[in-house]
Amino acid sequence: MPAGAGSAWAAFGRGTRLIVSVPAFVLLSTTIGFGALARDGGFELAHAVFVTVTTFALPNQVVLIDQLMRGATLAGAALAVTLTAVRLMPMTVTLVPLIKGARRRRLLEIVAVHFVAISTWIEGNRRLAAMPEDDRLPFHLGVGTAMLAMVAMMLTGTIVGYTLVAGVPPVVNAALLFTTPLYFFLSLIATSRSRMDFAAVALGCALTPALYLLVPGFDLLLGGVVGGTVAFLLGRMR
Amino acid sequence: MPGSIDGLPTYLVLFLAGALATEVWRWLGLAVGGRIDVSGGLFQWVRAVATALVAGMVARMVLFPVGALADVGIALRLLAFFGGLALFLLARRNLAVGVAGGAAMLIAAQLVVR
Numbered sequence: 001m002p003a004g005a006g007s008a009w010a011a012f013g014r015g016t017r018l019i020v021s022v023p024a025f026v027l028l029s030t031t032i033g034f035g036a037l038a039r040d041g042g043f044e045l046a047h048a049v050f051v052t053v054t055t056f057a058l059p060n061q062v063v064l065i066d067q068l069m070r071g072a073t074l075a076g077a078a079l080a081v082t083l084t085a086v087r088l089m090p091m092t093v094t095l096v097p098l099i100k101g102a103r104r105r106r107l108l109e110i111v112a113v114h115f116v117a118i119s120t121w122i123e124g125n126r127r128l129a130a131m132p133e134d135d136r137l138p139f140h141l142g143v144g145t146a147m148l149a150m151v152a153m154m155l156t157g158t159i160v161g162y163t164l165v166a167g168v169p170p171v172v173n174a175a176l177l178f179t180t181p182l183y184f185f186l187s188l189i190a191t192s193r194s195r196m197d198f199a200a201v202a203l204g205c206a207l208t209p210a211l212y213l214l215v216p217g218f219d220l221l222l223g224g225v226v227g228g229t230v231a232f233l234l235g236r237m238r
Numbered sequence: 239m240p241g242s243i244d245g246l247p248t249y250l251v252l253f254l255a256g257a258l259a260t261e262v263w264r265w266l267g268l269a270v271g272g273r274i275d276v277s278g279g280l281f282q283w284v285r286a287v288a289t290a291l292v293a294g295m296v297a298r299m300v301l302f303p304v305g306a307l308a309d310v311g312i313a314l315r316l317l318a319f320f321g322g323l324a325l326f327l328l329a330r331r332n333l334a335v336g337v338a339g340g341a342a343m344l345i346a347a348q349l350v351v352r
Contacts (some may be wrong), residue, residue, distance in 0.1 A: 054257035092267020200289035208294025223294035228287030
């Protein structure tokens with residue numbers, strides 16, 4: 001252990017505590033929705049769990065099941081999923097410098113980036129940046145543990161949704177699904193510091209729905225690149 | 239769903255079209271993120287793009303939802319969304335209050351409208 005083993009364990013503990021948190025609850029409620037969708041699509045429970053573990057990005061999982069339900073081919077489904085997944089690249093690019101630490105550990109990093117998803121990106125941005133240099137490695141381990149806790153949450157949600165969703169009233173089901181965009185949006189506001197951040201949130205919200213109507217399939221990517229570029233330029237202006 | 243899709247085993251299709259199609263972008267992100275200068279303009283730009291992407295996804299989920307949320311009218315969705323935002327700000331940016339409050343508003347609004 002590097003200097004400060006005490007603070008290392010403290011950082012590790014902080015990570016594990018994320019199992020009882022807003023993002024964990026939100027993941028749980030949205031995976032219930034995913035489990036229900038997989039069941040509607042005629043997939044087995046083992047399929048739903050397999051997709052959650054190997055993909056670990058709920059919007060992509062929903063797109064995958066939705067495409068296959070509509071009878072898409074392998075190539076068609078893969079294209080739709082990969083377009084939804086492009087967002088993970090800029091998110092990973094901004095998270096890796098925070099988690100890598102002074103000494104590179106390739107295998108650990110490959111495992112760590114598998115758990116890059118919107119919720120873990122938001123929590124990483126929120127919690128990692130303020131950390132002092134010495135606490136980088138333990139903080140990385142703490143975040144890794146938090147991610148594992150979220151995996152457990154997602155698995156629970158998938159299984160609960162798959163087996164029990166028939167008993168959930170639609171009114172409650174809608175509210176559970178609603179927690180995802182609300183949590184994402186409030187977290188973006190909570191982590192925004194600069195004019196660039198706020199502009200990126202506003203422009204993304206305004207552009208993407210319009211692009212969804214004009215060029216469905218490319219709306220997220222275009223909205224992100226155009227909105228992000230304009231926000232970046234606005235942030236540079238005096 | 240039968241044991242195969244498009245003539246291939248279901249698990250193979252789920253892995254190729256789901257996991258692999260997703261994971262390549264994380265690997266690319268790791269390759270670029272490992273050598274990028276955090277204080278430079280490129281990093282700031284990527285950060286802005288990532289933020290706008292997530293924000294755009296939020297707007298799309300609220301305005302054009304799928305599943306059970308699609309059965310709730312747009313006026314109720316927007317009411318609960320901005321209601322949750324207001325509660326979040328009133329509670330000094332408390333995430334739990336904002337998210338739980340917005341969800342509770344959506345349930346209440348659906349019961350009132352019916």
